[in-house]
Every structure is written in C-alpha cells, then in structure tokens.
Amino acid sequence: MSSVLAFAAVLLALAYGAAALRAVLSPEGAGAARPWREAARPLREVARLLTQRRRRTPLPDTTLMRAGIVTLPVVAALAGVVVPLGGEPVADLGVGVVWFNAMEVCGWAALWLTGWGANSVYPLVGGYRFLAQGIAYELPHMFALMAPALGAGSLRVGEIVAAQERVWFAVTMPVAFAVYLVSALAMAFWGPLGQPLGADVAGGVPAELSGPDRLVFLAGRYLLLTVAAAMAVPLFLGGGAGPLLPAWAWSPVKTAAVLALLVWARGRLPVVRVDRFLAFGWLALIPLALLQLLGVSVMVVAGG
Amino acid sequence: MGLEAYLLLAAALFAVGLYGALSQQSVVMLMMGLELMINGLLAAGAAFWYFLAPGTADGQVLLLVVITVMALEMAMGFAVVTAIFRARDVDTTDDAGDLKG
Amino acid sequence: MAEAVAFWALAVAAVAGGVAVFVVDSMARATFALLASFLCVGLALLLIDLAYLGVLVVLMMVMEMMIMAVFMIMYMMNPAGFMPMTMVHNHRGALAISGAVFALLVAGIFLTPWPARRGVPAADPTRDLGMSIMGPKMLVMMVVGLAILATIVSAVVLAADRGRYDRYGDRPRGR
Numbered sequence: 001m002s003s004v005l006a007f008a009a010v011l012l013a014l015a016y017g018a019a020a021l022r023a024v025l026s027p028e029g030a031g032a033a034r035p036w037r038e039a040a041r042p043l044r045e046v047a048r049l050l051t052q053r054r055r056r057t058p059l060p061d062t063t064l065m066r067a068g069i070v071t072l073p074v075v076a077a078l079a080g081v082v083v084p085l086g087g088e089p090v091a092d093l094g095v096g097v098v099w100f101n102a103m104e105v106c107g108w109a110a111l112w113l114t115g116w117g118a119n120s121v122y123p124l125v126g127g128y129r130f131l132a133q134g135i136a137y138e139l140p141h142m143f144a145l146m147a148p149a150l151g152a153g154s155l156r157v158g159e160i161v162a163a164q165e166r167v168w169f170a171v172t173m174p175v176a177f178a179v180y181l182v183s184a185l186a187m188a189f190w191g192p193l194g195q196p197l198g199a200d201v202a203g204g205v206p207a208e209l210s211g212p213d214r215l216v217f218l219a220g221r222y223l224l225l226t227v228a229a230a231m232a233v234p235l236f237l238g239g240g241a242g243p244l245l246p247a248w249a250w251s252p253v254k255t256a257a258v259l260a261l262l263v264w265a266r267g268r269l270p271v272v273r274v275d276r277f278l279a280f281g282w283l284a285l286i287p288l289a290l291l292q293l294l295g296v297s298v299m300v301v302a303g304g
Numbered sequence: 305m306g307l308e309a310y311l312l313l314a315a316a317l318f319a320v321g322l323y324g325a326l327s328q329q330s331v332v333m334l335m336m337g338l339e340l341m342i343n344g345l346l347a348a349g350a351a352f353w354y355f356l357a358p359g360t361a362d363g364q365v366l367l368l369v370v371i372t373v374m375a376l377e378m379a380m381g382f383a384v385v386t387a388i389f390r391a392r393d394v395d396t397t398d399d400a401g402d403l404k405g
Numbered sequence: 406m407a408e409a410v411a412f413w414a415l416a417v418a419a420v421a422g423g424v425a426v427f428v429v430d431s432m433a434r435a436t437f438a439l440l441a442s443f444l445c446v447g448l449a450l451l452l453i454d455l456a457y458l459g460v461l462v463v464l465m466m467v468m469e470m471m472i473m474a475v476f477m478i479m480y481m482m483n484p485a486g487f488m489p490m491t492m493v494h495n496h497r498g499a500l501a502i503s504g505a506v507f508a509l510l511v512a513g514i515f516l517t518p519w520p521a522r523r524g525v526p527a528a529d530p531t532r533d534l535g536m537s538i539m540g541p542k543m544l545v546m547m548v549v550g551l552a553i554l555a556t557i558v559s560a561v562v563l564a565a566d567r568g569r570y571d572r573y574g575d576r577p578r579g580r
Contacts, residue, residue, distance in 0.1 A: 064434065328427070336435065365534065365542045379560045
C-alpha cells in the first residue's frame with residue numbers, strides 16, 4: 001500500500017513539474033516579466049478547466065470519447081507500476097518490460113477513440129495521424145526495450161537494474177537509449193512528434209474537448225510523458241544507483257532530468273510530419289535498433 | 305474453474321464467431337467473425353496447456369503460432385479486400401462470388 | 406474463489422463483447438467490442454500462469470484492432486452507425502449452424518474423458534517458452550518468421566496502387 005502511495009505522489013509531482021517547466025519555457029512564459037512565476041500557470045489552468053462549461057459537437061459518440069479520454073491517464077499509471085519510481089515498484093512483474101509495452105500501446109486506442117468520438121474532422125485527422133505515428137515508432141521502441149532485457153537476460157525490471165551494477169546500459173547500448181528517447185517523445189505525442197495535436201489541424205485530437213474532459217486528456221499526456229521518462233531510468237540509467245543519495249531519491253532525480261530534457265526538446269526542435277517520421281522510423285530507426293541488438297547479443301555471448 | 309470452464313468459453317466464442325463468419329455480407333465483418341473464432345482457439349489452447357500438459361512448453365509454442373496466424377489473417381484479408389475494392393468497387397462476399405476456385 | 410469469480414466475469418464479458426460485434430450499428434463500436442473480447446481472453450490467460458502470452462495478447466490485439474478500425478471504417482458505409490442497418494445473408498441458417506456447433510462442442514467438452522494432468526507448470530513458464538523456441542522448437546519460430554515476411558511483402562503488393570513504374574509528380578525519381 002505504501003508503495004502505491006509513494007508511486008502516485010512521485011508520479012503526480014513529476015508530471016506537475018513537467019507541466020510547470022513547459023509553462024516556463026513556452027513562448028508566453030519566456031516572454032513574461034517574471035518567467036518563474038509562470039510555474040503556477042498549470043494550477044490556474046486546472047481551475048479554469050474544472051469550472052469551464054462543456055462544449056458539445058453535434059452527434060458525438062460520447063461513450064467512446066469518454067472511454068478514450070479516461071484510458072490515457074489510466075494506462076499511463078498502469079504502465080508505471082513496474083517502474084521503481086519511489087523506491088520499490090508497485091509490482092515487479094516477471095514480464096515487466098512486456099507489460100510496460102502493452103500498456104503503452106493502449107495509448108493508440110485512447111487517442112483514436114478521443115479523436116473519433118467528437119464527430120469533428122480535425123480530431124479525427126489527429127487520431128489517424130497518431131495511428132500512423134504508432135506504426136512508425138512502435139517497432140523501434142520494442143527493439144529498444146529488448147536491448148536492456150537482452151543485456152540483463154531478464155524481462156524483470158528489477159533484474160535489469162541489478163545487471164547495471166558496474167556500467168549503465170546507456171553507456172554500453174547508446175543507440176538503443178537514443179531510439180528509446182525518440183519513441184518516448186512519439187508515444188506521448190510530444191514536441192517534434194506532436195503532429196497528432198498539430199497546430200495545422202487546430203490542435204488535433206483534443207480540439208473539441210473542453211472542461212474536465214480536456215483536463216483529464218492533457219493530464220494523461222503529461223503522465224504518459226513522465227512514465228516514459230521514468231522507464232528510461234531503470235532500463236538505461238542504472239535505476240536507483242548513485243553516490244550520496246539513497247536509492248529512493250536517485251530514481252526521481254534521474255527521471256526529472258530525462259523529463260526536463262524531453263520537455264526542453266519541445267521548444268527546441270521543429271515538428272516532424274508523420275509521413276516523414278514513418279520513413280525515418282522504418283529506414284533508419286529499425287535498422288539501427290537491430291544493429292544495436294546484434295551488438296548486445298555479441299556482448300552477451302562474449303561476456304558469458 | 306477447470307478445463308471445462310475454459311473450453312466452454314472457447315466454444316461460446318467459436319460459435320459466435322462462426323455465426324458472424326457465416327452470416328455477414330461485408331468481408332470486413334466476416335473477418336471479425338474469423339478473428340473471434342481464433343480467439344476461441346486461443347482460450348482452448350491455453351486451457352489444454354495448463355490443465356493437461358503443463359510440463360513442456362509445446363502448448364505455449366502453439367499459442368504463439370495461433371497469435372501470429374491471427375495477425376497474418378487480418379493483414380492478408382485486408383490486402384485482398386483493398387485489391388478487390390480498387391479493381392471493382394466491391395466489398396461484400398456476395399459480389400465476389402467468382403473468386404471461388 | 407476470487408480466481409473463479411474473475412474468470413467467469415472475464416468469460417461473460419468476452420462472449421458479450423463477441424456478440425456485441427454483430428449487434429451494434431457503429432463500426433467503431435464493433436471494433437472496440439471485439440477488442441474488449443480479446444482483452445478479456447488475454448486477462449483470462451493471466452489467471453492460468455501464462456503471464457507472457459496473456460500480456461502479449463493484450464499488446465498484439467490493441468495494435469491489430471487499431472489497424473483494423475482504419476479498414477472497418479474505410480470499407481463500411483455508415484461507419485458511425487447513425488442509421489440502423491443489417492448486412493447479413495442466411496441469418497437463420499447461420500444461427501442454426503452455429504447453435505448446433507456450440508451444442509456439439511459443449512457435449513464434447515463434458516462427455517470426453519479428459520486425460521489426467523501430466524507434469525506441473527515450470528516455475529517461470531516464460532523462460533520455458535523462450536528456451537523452447539530458441540532450442541528444440543526453433544523450426545517453428547523460423548517458419549513463423551518467414552510467414553510474417555511473406556505476408557508483409559504480399560500484402561503490400563496486393564494493396565498498393567503504385568507499381569515500380571509509377572511516380573509522384575514530374576521528376577523522374579519522385580516516388
């Protein structure tokens with residue numbers, strides 16, 4: 001029970017931190033007289049959305065839309081249960097890596113359902129864009145997840161952490177780490193891979209969402225981004241290992257660093273069109289990830 | 305809860321899928337029926353492994369093959385539908401009767 | 406006890422999802438009813454020690470159904486189900502045949518003298534599966550891999566409308 005509470009507290013704190021950092025780094029925040037005071041803007045946004053009156057589109061499929069909206073934060077939390085975020089993970093499953101992957105894929109359904117339900121063209125376009133993006137990022141993502149599992153000889157997240165006692169997997173398999181970071185951006189449709197929510201389609205998937213619906217959707221996106229960043233820590237950055245601080249403190253610190261990098265990338269990198277990313281994913285990321293897997297396999301065979 | 309319970313679930317899924325595969329005119333809906341039938345096979349295969357021969361992994365390997373077949377069936381099915389729709393603007397089985405060999 | 410309750414709840418939900426596929430008018434809802442049915446079976450696998458295969462079913466089926474949704478909505482008229490419609494042939498015959506098959510299967514399930522259980526599940530069935538497909542059952546994996554490759558190639562050949570001599574725009578290399 002205490003591990004559930006610790007997990008929820010750390011996850012929410014980190015997700016809020018990401019939202020606050022984004023508010024500070026966003027064009028409006030950076031242009032403000034005192035940018036750091038923008039860190040409270042997500043709170044004001046929450047209050048605004050909670051009191052906002054819902055807007056309705058004609059003939060929406062409300063059941064499916066609500067199902068999609070709620071799925072997003074729920075799968076983010078479920079994907080996070082295998083991540084040792086605040087000390088112990090909530091459940092250190094024997095198939096932890098596959099579990100993370102399966103939960104994160106449910107985001108496809110969440111986005112498409114949200115886009116479909118509003119019965120409006122721009123959200124639908126956004127939903128279809130995310131499906132195409134999913135096909136582009138999912139295979140490189142799977143291969144990137146496979147590399148640490150192969151290196152540790154286990155699908156259990158705890159054993160992957162234990163296998164990095166001497167040297168972090170980010171050092172021995174840098175390509176997989178890079179591919180993982182790209183796919184983390186893609187799965188949270190964030191920054192350069194945020195075209196499903198692109199400005200060219202009036203905000204895409206959540207364009208017609210308002211009030212609490214919008215709040216849950218956007219919060220779910222931050223949670224997904226946070227969980228994606230958190231998973232990079234046990235997979236590639238040695239989990240809770242580190243000098244001075246205890247293990248339960250190192251995990252959130254490292255997660256915050258990865259998360260800050262991802263949030264920073266949003267304002268620094270241009271948005272990539274989905275069809276270009278599809279070509280890049282299949283022609284560059286998949287071969288690179290496969291070569292990395294070959295390298296890891298050779299390393300495993302030679303080392304043991 | 306034992307072998308019979310899982311097999312009952314499998315039989316029910318198989319029968320519902322069979323109804324869909326036999327009755328639906330649209331090829332797309334027909335394929336959903338086929339998927340449901342394979343879903344039943346998945347439940348049955350898992351039950352056979354666990355309740356009859358859990359000592360070896362043979363049953364699990366079979367399930368892996370079933371899952372793959374499911375995905376391949378869908379990919380090929382939609383490729384055929386796409387091809388025939390492009391050629392003749394047809395997406396129901398009744399209009400594609402000449403495909404039978 | 407808790408396991409039995411979970412199993413029957415999942416079983417009823419799986420069959421209900423399967424029935425809903427052919428009852429609802431909206432193609433989007435039909436797709437997700439089918440997905441719900443798959444997810445219930447995947448979770449039921451978790452109850453009998455098949456952690457890896459259960460999670461794999463969830464993973465594969467979510468992806469597969471999302472791709473399927475694209476095609477469902479592409480090929481069905483009235484995909485959102487605003488107007489009720491039925492597109493069935495031989496409705497009675499299909500009902501009778503599937504009912505008879507179900508009865509036959511149920512009879513078989515309860516009349517067959519099932520053999521006694523041989524062996525017990527390994528401590529980690531996932532590891533067992535991995536050692537098996539990378540060892541004695543490797544031929545199965547190789548055939549599956551080849552089948553997947555053949556399907557990718559042939560599905561693209563069948564479905565693509567552009568051949569190797571078609572191109573975008575006027576430039577000779579514009580593909």
